[in-house]
Amino acid sequence: LPVEFPYKPYGTQLAFMGRVIATLDRGRRQGRSHALLESPTGTGKSLSLLCAALAWQRHYPLRAPPAPAAADPLLYGGGFVPDDTQQQQPTPGVPEKAAAAAKKKNAPTIYYATRTHSQITQVVRELRKTSYRVRMAILASRKHYCVNKTACMADSIDEECKRLLDDKVQGCPEFKNAQKLSRHPSLQTGGSYEVHDIEDLLRVGRQVKGCPYFAAQTMAEAAQLVFCPYNYLISPIVRRAMDINIAGSIVILDEAHNIEDIARDSGSVDVDEESLNSLKEELAKLATDQAVGKIYQPLHDIIEGLSTWISAQEGDPRDNEFDNPPSFWTGENAVKELQKAGITPAYFPILQECATKAVKAASDTESEGDHLTGRGAMTLESLFSSLSHFFGRNGRHLYDYQLAIQRFAHREGTSAFGVRNVMSLWCLNPAVVFQDIADLTHSVILTSGTLSPMGSFASELGVQFDACMEAPHVIDADSQVFASVLSSGPTTHRLNASYKTADAYSFQDELGASIEEICRIVPGGALVFFPSYKLLDKLKVRWSQTGQWARLNARKPVFVEPRGSTEELEPVLNGYYNAILGKVPLKKGRGGAKQIVKNRVRKNSSQESAKGGAAFLAVCRGKVSEGIDFSDDNARVVVSFIFIVICLKEFSVKFCTSIQ
Numbered sequence: 001l002p003v004e005f006p007y008k009p010y011g012t013q014l015a016f017m018g019r020v021i022a023t024l025d026r027g028r029r030q031g032r033s034h035a036l037l038e039s040p041t042g043t044g045k046s047l048s049l050l051c052a053a054l055a056w057q058r059h060y061p062l063r064a065p066p067a068p069a070a071a072d073p074l075l076y077g078g079g080f081v082p083d084d085t086q087q088q089q090p091t092p093g094v095p096e097k098a099a100a101a102a103k104k105k106n107a108p109t110i111y112y113a114t115r116t117h118s119q120i121t122q123v124v125r126e127l128r129k130t131s132y133r134v135r136m137a138i139l140a141s142r143k144h145y146c147v148n149k150t151a152c153m154a155d156s157i158d159e160e161c162k163r164l165l166d167d168k169v170q171g172c173p174e175f176k177n178a179q180k181l182s183r184h185p186s187l188q189t190g191g192s193y194e195v196h197d198i199e200d201l202l203r204v205g206r207q208v209k210g211c212p213y214f215a216a217q218t219m220a221e222a223a224q225l226v227f228c229p230y231n232y233l234i235s236p237i238v239r240r241a242m243d244i245n246i247a248g249s250i251v252i253l254d255e256a257h258n259i260e261d262i263a264r265d266s267g268s269v270d271v272d273e274e275s276l277n278s279l280k281e282e283l284a285k286l287a288t289d290q291a292v293g294k295i296y297q298p299l300h301d302i303i304e305g306l307s308t309w310i311s312a313q314e315g316d317p318r319d320n321e322f323d324n325p326p327s328f329w330t331g332e333n334a335v336k337e338l339q340k341a342g343i344t345p346a347y348f349p350i351l352q353e354c355a356t357k358a359v360k361a362a363s364d365t366e367s368e369g370d371h372l373t374g375r376g377a378m379t380l381e382s383l384f385s386s387l388s389h390f391f392g393r394n395g396r397h398l399y400d401y402q403l404a405i406q407r408f409a410h411r412e413g414t415s416a417f418g419v420r421n422v423m424s425l426w427c428l429n430p431a432v433v434f435q436d437i438a439d440l441t442h443s444v445i446l447t448s449g450t451l452s453p454m455g456s457f458a459s460e461l462g463v464q465f466d467a468c469m470e471a472p473h474v475i476d477a478d479s480q481v482f483a484s485v486l487s488s489g490p491t492t493h494r495l496n497a498s499y500k501t502a503d504a505y506s507f508q509d510e511l512g513a514s515i516e517e518i519c520r521i522v523p524g525g526a527l528v529f530f531p532s533y534k535l536l537d538k539l540k541v542r543w544s545q546t547g548q549w550a551r552l553n554a555r556k557p558v559f560v561e562p563r564g565s566t567e568e569l570e571p572v573l574n575g576y577y578n579a580i581l582g583k584v585p586l587k588k589g590r591g592g593a594k595q596i597v598k599n600r601v602r603k604n605s606s607q608e609s610a611k612g613g614a615a616f617l618a619v620c621r622g623k624v625s626e627g628i629d630f631s632d633d634n635a636r637v638v639v640s641f642i643f644i645v646i647c648l649k650e651f652s653v654k655f656c657t658s659i660q
Helices: 011-030 045-062 096-102 117-129 149-153 157-166 178-182 198-208 212-222 236-241 259-266 273-287 293-312 331-340 348-363 374-395 431-440 454-461 505-521 533-546 548-555 566-581 651-658
Strands: 035-038 110-114 136-138 225-229 250-253 269-272 327-330 401-412 416-427 443-448 467-470 525-530 558-560 583-585 596-598 614-619 637-640
Touching: 011 035, 011 045, 011 443, 011 467, 035 454, 045 110, 045 117, 045 250, 045 443, 110 117, 117 136, 117 198, 117 225, 136 212, 149 157, 157 374, 178 198, 178 212, 198 212, 236 348, 236 374, 259 416, 259 431, 259 454, 269 273, 269 374, 273 293, 273 374, 273 416, 293 331, 293 348, 293 416, 327 331, 331 401, 348 374, 374 401, 374 416, 431 454, 454 467, 505 525, 505 533, 505 548, 505 637, 525 533, 533 548, 533 614, 548 558, 558 566, 566 583, 566 614
Parallel strands: 035 443, 035 467, 110 225, 110 250, 136 225, 250 443, 525 614, 525 637, 558 614
Antiparallel strands: 269 416, 327 401, 401 416, 583 596
């Protein structure tokens, strides 16, 4: 299979692309095939994934389904011909008429999912490097896409959007132009934004006064390549809300090392009594409507039953989540408790059909009758999504769930204390959710720099992976990378990173002195990661009081990851990059433009470069830690200050560990 690659690929990339293509071929032959592919950060995973998958998709109509081979190609990494000069031609021996007819057969849609929207931007940047140009779409939330000024200023963009859509008089003008945006020439083949990211679609949307949110959904219907965050594919709730049909498609989950947690979370639900009562009131009003009462009355009855059942549970309220255990049930005992609320295995399919219709009416932009609010629909759908897994597959997953009631004490008014009840249905086994995705799709390809040990990873997901690969790094780890654990700082004070010592001034001072010493020795950029924003803020206060903050800035200009949106991060990142390049921003002059001057730095003087650079303080699992490529001088050293503590008193964690 010819694969167009923008440059001569490394051996690791060749093997990686070979496994992707062999997996997709095998999926076509036997109905489905899945892969676990591990390749270290910096080895060009994203580019290899895109080129291999898009090459396979391009040739899908012209390639006969591969016959079972005497030797499975997966054993040898699969076969293909990387070619950055050959023009792609129909496979020899295929007549032109047959080739034309074959093009009418649709190849599987490729869904490429990442953890964050910023990672999507990075992958789109990689796509621009390739020669592949296909119909594409990027799915994102209203928060990222809305251009309506009224909705953007509202407390809840989702609720305001739905209110505007229900307004048949004025409505949302941008929504009316959504189709105009989706068909805009700049987004079509040969257009300037044929390969586009979220910002590009927003830019065009503002120009034509069209809604990027609904335009993206329209574009996704005919797209060959769809980018989205994980939860758009993992969560059945989001899939239904966004009309995403992954049946027979290729799903690529990049940086998927946390996919077990994401699957467990998407199969779980926590709903408080207040939300249930609010939903009950909405359903009571809708149940009186003769036209739709038969849909809403059964739902009202079981939500009322759940509220009554929760109120009847005994137990002392907890001041915090680590005191007194909640009431909990699993298996048949959980079924018996739900029966008290009127939810039985036999009655559930009827209830589920009613819930599906109710949620669809709330999300349907053409719906004219009364329906649930956005908040009510979300509560109902979240509840029924978890219940559908719990009751699904003929009760196979009854013991993979924990039903719990938690009672929290909280202050009401100035002195009185009230009780907040929360009903939880916790998914303890990620395979419950992930198996459904694997069974629906042509192939699921999980990739990351850290998937090992693959045996336990595959076992947790409950899926057979026909291809597993642990690729070596493209660099020489012995000569090009130095890794070390620091047990003490410059004054030999022990760096004991634990919750007990994190608040000690002696530890905070030693940590600051250690970072200063590292910045003194290492040239270029220094990335420093902390466990949380809270601790980072605490350290900034202490170091400002002791003068350590000034000493750090004297070594390298210090930049701090903002808590807000990606838009707030961009100027901070640019400042960091510019500082490393020796560009110093001066105060605003006449006209408001910043003057930039370049320091004269001798290129080949390590002694001189050691004095330059910049330091970036960020948070683990934040915006900087994943999805941004800090190459060359942008990260000559990475310092990770973390304490990994699984809170074994957390009840959902205890239940998960009990079934391992």
